[in-house]
Amino acid sequence: MMAARKDLPRYTVPSLTPEDGATVAEILQERLNSLTDLHLTLKHVHWNVVGPHFIAVHEMLDPQVDAVRAMTDAIAERIATLGAAPVGTPGALVAARTWEDYHLGRATAIEHLGALDEVYQGVIEAHRKAAKDTEELDDVTNDLLIGHLHELELFHWFVRAHLESAGGALSTEGESTELGAARKAREAKAG
């Protein structure tokens, strides 16, 4: 038997136990951290992209920033609806996150797109896992996360379409780091 949680909500949504409400809220807090990090990172890229494709990437990113920011609002409000307290402060995010800060500063469009391919890969994998983990616990949270995935995976494709050859191969294939993907995307463009 698991030890009792110290921070069980005093109420949660009808038909969930307080324990399940707390578990779902914990899963959502991690997604809140991840997507807050993502919309800030996308804005950082919006400001730091340079080179011939500046305007295309600069302008492609703002609707993604807005959409991801709206997702964080929905996640935080779901946490509150479940009877828990969403944590939205920057210090708490940095203390809790398990990934490193985005690695590129001022760089060309193709390098940022290569790195963003890795960023979206990580965010989407974790979001899909959270959707799976809430499937049995809470249909409404599961539906919320699936809804986000429709958009997140579309945005990932917008990024990847820049890295794709006419044969359908990605220039970042086989890379798992932002800097490695940025380098491969740059080399493929030069070659």
Ligand SMILES: [Fe+2]
């Ligand atoms: Fe702007």
